[in-house]
Amino acid sequence: MKVLATRRYPGPAFEELGEVEVAPLAARGDVEALIVANEPVDAALFPSLRLVANFGVGYDRIGVEELRRRGVAVTNTPGVLDAATADLTWALILAARRRVVEGDQRVRAGEWTGSWADGFLAEELTGSTLGIVGLGRIGQAVARRAAGFDLRVLYTQRRRSEAGLAEYRELDELLAASDVLTIHAPLTPETRGLIDSRRLRLLRDGACLVNTARGEIVDEEALVAELVAGRIRAGLDVFAHEPQVPEPLLSLPNVVLTPHLGSGTRQTRESMTRIVVDNVLAMERGDELLTPVGA
Numbered sequence: 198m199k200v201l202a203t204r205r206y207p208g209p210a211f212e213e214l215g216e217v218e219v220a221p222l223a224a225r226g227d228v229e230a231l232i233v234a235n236e237p238v239d240a241a242l243f244p245s246l247r248l249v250a251n252f253g254v255g256y257d258r259i260g261v262e263e264l265r266r267r268g269v270a271v272t273n274t275p276g277v278l279d280a281a282t283a284d285l286t287w288a289l290i291l292a293a294r295r296r297v298v299e300g301d302q303r304v305r306a307g308e309w310t311g312s313w314a315d316g317f318l319a320e321e322l323t324g325s326t327l328g329i330v331g332l333g334r335i336g337q338a339v340a341r342r343a344a345g346f347d348l349r350v351l352y353t354q355r356r357r358s359e360a361g362l363a364e365y366r367e368l369d370e371l372l373a374a375s376d377v378l379t380i381h382a383p384l385t386p387e388t389r390g391l392i393d394s395r396r397l398r399l400l401r402d403g404a405c406l407v408n409t410a411r412g413e414i415v416d417e418e419a420l421v422a423e424l425v426a427g428r429i430r431a432g433l434d435v436f437a438h439e440p441q442v443p444e445p446l447l448s449l450p451n452v453v454l455t456p457h458l459g460s461g462t463r464q465t466r467e468s469m470t471r472i473v474v475d476n477v478l479a480m481e482r483g484d485e486l487l488t489p490v491g492a
């Protein structure tokens with residue numbers, strides 16, 4: 198099977214594919230399988246295409262509907278990145294809430310000149326309320342980690358969860374009740390712009406918004422305005438136009454920024470490659486795909 202990958206994906210499993218061409222997504226008549234990281238695929242450029250194996254759980258940019266209409270299967274990598282993404286979410290919650298990055302910058306800039314007792318205070322995390330938008334696998338992993346901080350954990354999502362990890366609230370109610378709001382929904386037509394400027398204003402003064410899901414779920418312009426006003430804090434791992442980050446955020450002390458690191462541990466990324474490769478090999482053998490999308 199002729200395989201084209203948009204980059205070399207990490208881990209030993211990638212070698213099991215044998216000869217793989219690593220190149221950008223330009224027109225190719227012979228390519229039967231593409232390995233991408235949520236990059237848009239123009240199916241018309243690949244007339245022999247049978248499979249798009251996505252390195253990642255989210256496949257919102259690929260163009261799945263058109264691919265499936267043309268008989269091209271799509272797979273993703275669910276499950277293996279839940280823990281890493283939940284851990285990064287907690288890193289951002291703690292960093293934003295306790296002003297960790299701001300503190301680090303002060304020390305490096307030589308601005309720590311007085312006693313530790315002279316101000317620079319943050320808000321307590323323990324005992325506060327965590328609101329989770331989307332209690333799927335990653336949202337649940339975040340909720341389980343909340344137990345150690347004695348948090349009241351609330352959630353919202355279309356379908357009620359049976360997991361017993363958090364209390365349900367309507368979205369507007371969740372926003373108004375949360376000291377920390379964290380987003381774990383997939384990007385769909387329903388969730389695009391879900392947290393708009395009206396909803397952002399429902400957040401309490403001093404609340405913290407964390408996003409490790411997709412930038413487009415939040416109205417980015419409205420979020421920047423709230424952050425520039427200094428009314429809320431944020432920890433952001435995802436952005437609407439990656440790798441671009443809205444300029445005003447770069448100099449704000451009340452936001453912590455990371456470059457889409459949710460699944461970014463060696464172990465997790467290697468597990469993702471394993472699933473990608475197993476899907477390609479399954480297609481080659483004519484076996485059932487392991488993790489088809491929307492099948």
Ligand code: DGY
Pocket residue numbers: 252253254255256278410457458459460461
């Ligand atoms: C995914 O898998 O969709 C993530 O965004 C990668 O970190």
